[in-house]
Amino acid sequence: MKKAAWFAVGFAVYLGAMWFYLFHGADTALPAQLRGSAADPAMFMNERQLTLSYDFSRIKDFIYFISVPLEWLIYLLVLGFGLSRRFRDSAKVLTKFRVVHTAAYVLFLSAASWLLTFPLRYYSYTVSKSYKVSVQPFDGWMKDSLVDFWIGYAFTFVMVGAIYWLMKKSEKKWWLYAWLLSVPFTLFMYFIQPVLIDPLYNDFSPLKDQALKEKILLLADKADIPADNVYEVNMSSKTNSLNAYVNGIGSNLRIVLWDTTLNKLSDNQVLFVMAHEMGHYVMNHLYWNLISSIVLSFLGLYFGNMLYRRWVKKYGEAWGVKGISDIAGLPALLLIFSLLGFAVSPIENAISRSAERDADQYAIQMTKNPEAAVGAFQELTVSGLSEVNPPKLVKFFLYGHPTMLERISSLDAQRTNK
16 A cells, blocks of 8 residues: 555656646747748637647647556556456456466456546547547447457457467567567558458548549559559548558558548648658558567567566565466566557657658659648648647657658748749
8 A cells, every 4th residue: 555655646746747847848939930931830720729739739648648657557556456366366266268267367457457547538538529629429439449448358368368378388488489479460460450450440431532543543553552442431420630541561451541631631632641651651661660560579578578577576476476477467567568668669759750751752752742742731730730849758759750840841841942
């Protein structure tokens, strides 16, 4: 209880510091040389939109900085209050089959985590709804949340079952065998994502605008992308934000446009957005993402194993974990992986921002239309109430894309010099 109290106090102090930084301490003033330029939000947003953009961005950023340590706190509390060993013991009562033990334990832990984080996720939804970024009814949002839960549960069960089975076979090299299994699994997920996972959330159909479809396929052909169709997805029932993407590998490659993008952007702006997404494919960013996820999983499992073994040795007995292969230690293992992922996220974001800048330049080379590019990013900013120049800490931890200030000012310079 004493340790739990200290954790709670530390969490409260952290929240106070983040609130002060985001709402009062961060400097987000526009550079003097960009005031009045196309990157200045005052030039393409009205006063109300500017206020809404600032407030919405700050609240959503604050929610993020709450959610990350909250996940860690939940794992610590589940361990510290003995819930993990109770989940393990309760699972063993159900049946003598080990696979069912694992399934039951993972369900108990997943349900506890889901329920404890539900208030924050619901608050995030209501914020998006109140600022009219989200237009999704509660029942639709709840359905997506439950789909998220069960898909997450299924994948967690498979991964946890494999990891703890390997731990029982080899406590020293389980992490290496787990990584070797993760490689084909990752490839499989990249392959099935567009055709099996994505349709669980939204309705996909061939692009109805045949003239625009032909223009996009012409761009794809020019980029040597093996695509014979373009898909639109019904997102206007959920959000006012805009998006488009190219995902999947091999025969499951898909070019996808949100219908909100089709409704709010001109054809030339859509073509720039699609050329940007195609740039990721042409420059092999999809495959580099795949390779980097495989490399990072190797490093994560290697260091995660080292830290997890030390934790079990030092705290396992006190917290009811009988050894490396005892599933009651899963919250500690998940906590370690989460901490490692958070620590490496700024590096991943920096690499991603570089790739996004390259894709922007590729799109300009393809379309020769910086005017449409600037207009597209301005509309993206307005529709999503994005902050043009976010706080540095937010960019550091959250932004896998350059800020709108950077993107618009760069494209506007090219438009001016055209």
